[in-house]
Amino acid sequence: WDLGSSATRAVDYLYLARANLMWARDSTVAVALESSSDNVTWTSRIASSPIASGDKVGARTEDYLKTTTQTSAFRYWRLTLNNTGASAILPAFSKAMFGPAFDFGRDPDWSRALQRTVLNRGVREPRYTLQLEYKGITNAKLQSFDTEIIAYREIAPVVLFTTSVYHELLNSAKAMHCLITDFAVTPINVNNSTLSITLEEQL
DSSP states (O other), X not given: OBOOTTOOBOOOEEEEETTHHHHTTOTTOEEEEEEESSSSSOEXXXXXXXXXXXXXXXXXXXXXEEEOOOOOOBSEEEEEEEXXXXXXXXXXXXXXXXXXXXXXXXXXXXXXEEEEOOOOTTOSSXXXXXXXXXXEEOHHHHHHHHHXXXXXXXXXXXXXXXXXXXXGGGTTOOEEEEEEEEEEEEEEETTEEEEEEEEEEOO
């Protein structure tokens, strides 16, 4: 990926949706996200060799997630796949997403509302709907959320993931590919608001 002559990005995570299609064919597949400043010399920033069981996430354990903390930003990024077995590499996954993580700086209030729809025609699996509420959000953080996330919510779903032992938030799925379907901001006092977000799992 070439972000353009005036654009660079640091990366905190790599997410591959339906990566189970790939590792079901070859369990030795190694994944690496690499960066470059000149499109010539490349450095691995996120790597898993081979894909570890702890990196398999999602409500059906079909997806891959690897997180890191990078402070350097680069213009060029590429995803590489390799294997140690004799079989040919089959890069079968539905979507690759990577980039900087957005953090509100606090956990959502407990309890969250997590529901799963009944399976119906035209849907391969029941999907989750999640409602989260964040309290004590500053005006600056709300502005960042609006310009970085909400402005693109109709064309760019988000990857919601947990980074610690607090995996109960997503029913132990650790990560979920979601579309923000609704949100509301309730001002409490100066520079202090409550943010409510409704998300729907994307299959």
